[in-house]
Amino acid sequence: EAGVAQSPRYKIIEKRQSVAFWCNPISGHATLYWYQQILGQGPKLLIQFQNNGVVDDSQLPKDRFSAERLKGVDSTLKIQPAKLEDSAVYLCASSLTRTENTEAFFGQGTRLTVV
Amino acid sequence: AQRVTQPEKLLSVFKGAPVELKCNYSYSGSPELFWYVQYSRQRLQLLLRHISRESIKGFTADLNKGETSFHLKKPFAQEEDSAMYYCALSGRGSTLGRLYFGRGTQLTVWP
Numbered sequence A: 001e002a003g004v005a006q007s008p009r010y011k012i013i014e015k016r017q018s019v020a021f022w023c024n025p026i027s028g029h030a031t032l033y034w035y036q037q038i039l040g041q042g043p044k045l046l047i048q049f050q051n052n053g054v055v056d057d058s059q060l061p062k063d064r065f066s067a068e069r070l071k072g073v074d075s076t077l078k079i080q081p082a083k084l085e086d087s088a089v090y091l092c093a094s095s096l097t098r099t100e101n102t103e104a105f106f107g108q109g110t111r112l113t114v115v
Numbered sequence B: 001a002q003r004v005t006q007p008e009k010l011l012s013v014f015k016g017a018p019v020e021l022k023c024n025y026s027y028s029g030s031p032e033l034f035w036y037v038q039y040s041r042q043r044l045q046l047l048l049r050h051i052s053r054e055s056i057k058g059f060t061a062d063l064n065k066g067e068t069s070f071h072l073k074k075p076f077a078q079e080e081d082s083a084m085y086y087c088a089l090s091g092r093g094s095t096l097g098r099l100y101f102g103r104g105t106q107l108t109v110w111p
Helices: none
Strands: A005-007 A009-015 A021-022 A032-038 A046-051 A053-056 A067-068 A075-081 A088-095 A109-115 B003-005 B010-014 B019-021 B025-028 B032-038 B045-049 B072-074 B085-092 B099-101 B103-110
Touching: A005 A075, A005 A088, A021 A088, A021 A109, A032 A075, A046 A067, A075 A088, A075 A109, B003 B085, B003 B099, B010 B019, B019 B103
Parallel strands: A009 A109, B010 B103
Antiparallel strands: A005 A021, A021 A075, A032 A046, A032 A088, A046 A053, A067 A075, A088 A109, B003 B025, B019 B072, B032 B045, B032 B085, B085 B099, B085 B103
């Protein structure tokens, strides 16, 4: 079974530049998540989609971060403009449904370095 | 507020020794708890969830509501258990599906 695909794997940008990450979830998974993992910390949810609608973006810094999930499948996460503190691994995950005990399947992540 | 605490950043044991990775949580209500694992150069994956009450790769975890803990245990550690382990709690209501992660414990099993 194909897993969650993310690209690029690594990205280095200068502060104030913009960057975009792409995610393709497991086929048939209705729920898609973007997590941010800063070095030494656990993943923190940025945004959660149910099909193509946002259900939780309370932790998303909306002044610089944006995300969309076109047609309820692929998703992109954008940062514009980037700050040094945005350096982190960005993880995409998907799950079949949105319940309290559903399993989330994670991608390999995109490691972003802002210099 | 939901919070997951993993007090040990690093944990080392020898092969064959028992291992316990600690996890404490704060949550108002009945929590759903998980252990996720990340082996070297692999993606984060589910190890076990408390609702399943099963043993995976010899690991078990018991939810103790009195102590608000969900410690992960294995009686005889193996070298292949070396990995990063994250305890997580699932949200409900408006945060349904969201996972709240601890900072993780890096387990090293020496031969």
